[in-house]
Amino acid sequence: MPLKSNTKNLYKMEVNVQFVKMAVSETMTAYVSKKLEKLTEKYDWIIKADVYFKLENDRAGNNKIYEIELSMSGPKIFASSQEENFELAAKKTTMELEKQLEKRKAVFMAH
Numbered sequence: 001m002p003l004k005s006n007t008k009n010l011y012k013m014e015v016n017v018q019f020v021k022m023a024v025s026e027t028m029t030a031y032v033s034k035k036l037e038k039l040t041e042k043y044d045w046i047i048k049a050d051v052y053f054k055l056e057n058d059r060a061g062n063n064k065i066y067e068i069e070l071s072m073s074g075p076k077i078f079a080s081s082q083e084e085n086f087e088l089a090a091k092k093t094t095m096e097l098e099k100q101l102e103k104r105k106a107v108f109m110a111h
Contacts, residue, residue, distance in 0.1 A: 013046050020054040028053055028086055035094050043101050045108075047071045053086060066090050068097060077101065 015036055017029050032051050040046055048071040056063045066089035067080040079096035083089040 014048045017051045022055045
């Protein structure tokens, strides 16, 4: 099944949202945009965010995968979660990204 995407600019950061094996959801696009807006307010050096919503076959019900890759100067940051719903996966993934961004910020401040 082809990838469907929706791209929009948020402040200076380019956001590319892709839905894999599922229909495009404006609700989820708005939800992730709100989450990323908070990150860009705190970490204005993020250049680009690639966001993936994926549906996988999982008999346990944890078939919603949410992945984000953030581009900035230096290495990219990546986080992913697989949960029973996209909102929970987005929340966990965003918390993981914040941990990684805090570490990166500490490195920037040290130099």
